[in-house]
Amino acid sequence: MSAYMSGFGNEFESEALPGALPRGQNSPQRCPFGLYAEQLSGSAFTAPQGSNRRSWLYRIRPSVLHARNFRAAELPLWETAPCRTTTAHPIDQMRWGPTPLPDGAVTFIEGVRIMTTAGDADARIGMAAGVYVATRSMADTYFYNADGEILIAPEQGALIFDTEFGRIDAGPGEICVLPRGVKFRVSLKDGPARGYLCENYGAPFVLPSRGVIGANGLANARDFLTPVAAFEDSQRPSVMMVKWGGRFYVCDTPSSPLDVVAWHGNYAPYKYDLSLFCPVGALLFDHPDPSIFCVLTSPSAQAGVGDVDFVIFPPRWQVAEHTFRPPWFHMNVMSEFMGLIFGAYDAKPSGFVPGGVSLHNAMLPHGPDAAAFEIAIHAELAPAKLENTLAFMFESRLSQHPTDFALTHESRQADYAACWDGLPDRFERQRP
Incomplete structure (x- = not known):
């Protein structure tokens, strides 16, 4: 007991x-x-x-x-x-x-x-x-x-x-x-x-x-x-x-x-x-940095920067107006090892499953896949709750080097980057 x-x-x-x-x-x-x-x-x-x-x-x-x-x-x-x-x-x-x-x-x-x-x-x-x-x-x-x-x-x-x-x-x-x-x-x-x-x-x-x-x-x-x-x-x-x-x-x-x-x-x-984590977020507009979801940190000698941050993305309400709600496209000095414990992750509705892993290393661009982007820009921005989801990151100020096990893993998705291929050129060149 x-x-x-x-x-x-x-x-x-x-x-x-x-x-x-x-x-x-x-x-x-x-x-x-x-x-x-x-x-x-x-x-x-x-x-x-x-x-x-x-x-x-x-x-x-x-x-x-x-x-x-x-x-x-x-x-x-x-x-x-x-x-x-x-x-x-x-x-x-x-x-x-x-x-x-x-x-x-x-x-x-x-x-x-x-x-x-x-x-x-x-x-x-x-x-x-x-x-x-x-x-x-x-x-x-x-x-x-x-x-x-x-x-x-x-x-x-x-x-x-x-x-x-x-x-x-x-x-x-x-x-x-x-x-x-x-x-x-x-x-x-x-x-x-x-x-x-x-x-x-x-x-x-x-x-x-x-x-x-x-x-x-x-x-x-x-x-x-x-x-x-x-x-x-x-x-x-x-x-x-x-x-x-x-x-x-x-x-x-x-x-x-x-x-x-x-x-x-x-x-x-x-x-x-x-489930006892108490999220905070935007109450009017814009999408805060993911650091607001930090549960634990291993401090480094650099003030305010962790050797490792343990960050989660739990069930939560989204209420921001006039805002792209999934994680935005970005490049980051931090490296991100991400896993999914249950449910689906809002920025990757398919391909990223419980038990799976993704690695977005330091200064390599990443963000929502084409399907998530399309859904987000057309979504009705009423209050909505993300439910049945729990993802996390082990985030580090240091670059993460894949092991031989990871590189030769039978479930490595060689075509992962194709998830962004459907992002179109949306520039309205005809407008003055």
């Missing part, structure tokens, strides 16, 4: 056994119940107070007993930046159909297929984006990512994330974020699963600045949920897998690493229901 505490970036405390949390100091000489005190730091010790991330874990066995004597492992489809493909390819706009579910038994970790990378994981700048497919649960296998945090957006089938901090379940229309270094196991909740994944090498995701919007709207902190403490006291031999420096390693562990009986801090996994 999953249980949660609400809030984003707050200091939490949770104990699975009453009295397990020490009071008055973080690492007493003897912890309650004979537990070990261990700090998990998600930032440098000297980071400014507002960006300092850490949690104290009170566990049955210290992590050093779970993660040592590693040997190399292979997950060749989980690429890490910098990654420059050896496959020659144009810089065109690209689009793919859904990745088919595999016939055999594949866990969440084995099913990660990275499609683009940007930046440098060792420099802690940039991201990787892709999809995952899973047909079986991780049994007696655990994982943590030392290269970055992971944002998961299910598209088909729900997942259960058993973490050191407690259990999180997430299905289509929700996201789960697993911070760098947090150990977890993934189980299928209701059959085979597929979805999207972003590995963020840079600063942890935070809520974007609302600016003149003020204190309310967009994603509100109270709607983010962090799990309450739960622990496994298992003596069953297991396997720990780690992603570190773009490579994978495994080791044997004599017991479950999910043995945290109590914890407190502000560095923990969390989930968010995207």
Whole structure:
């Protein structure tokens, strides 16, 4: 049974056994119940107070007993930046159909297929984006990512994330974020699963600045949920897998690493229901920038610009007068990895389907296809609600480089750019 505490970036405390949390100091000489005190730091010790991330874990066995004597492992489809493909390819706009579910038994970790990378994981700048497919649960296998945090957006089938901090379940229309270094196991909740994944090498995701919007709207902190403490006291031999420096390693562990009986801090996994996002938009005329749909951002050293922005396009009312309502044609310094969780996207009524992906890289033009343009310029501009739709973007200030997997993917639409061929020359040359 999953249980949660609400809030984003707050200091939490949770104990699975009453009295397990020490009071008055973080690492007493003897912890309650004979537990070990261990700090998990998600930032440098000297980071400014507002960006300092850490949690104290009170566990049955210290992590050093779970993660040592590693040997190399292979997950060749989980690429890490910098990654420059050896496959020659144009810089065109690209689009793919859904990745088919595999016939055999594949866990969440084995099913990660990275499609683009940007930046440098060792420099802690940039991201990787892709999809995952899973047909079986991780049994007696655990994982943590030392290269970055992971944002998961299910598209088909729900997942259960058993973490050191407690259990999180997430299905289509929700996201789960697993911070760098947090150990977890993934189980299928209701059959085979597929979805999207972003590995963020840079600063942890935070809520974007609302600016003149003020204190309310967009994603509100109270709607983010962090799990309450739960622990496994298992003596069953297991396997720990780690992603570190773009490579994978495994080791044997004599017991479950999910043995945290109590914890407190502000560095923990969390989930968010995207239906709780409160959109803002134009109430009279014109089409605002898509940044108004930003849920989370990973800030960069450039003020106001994210290494990664997680942006959604949810159901919403459109009321603007004398306005072209779909996203306009544009070229952008940001690169855009886009996916569709359900429904249809108003700028691409056909060809872009749930489970699919599009990539519009930095300074490459894109916009609504010919059919969407024709519908939009003739539409009656009465108030209208976009319903049964949920699309998203992993947007980055860095160029995203397609992987060999993406470039050779069976569902890559070689004729994607033809969606704009029907746009006519509309210039009225005969008018004075």
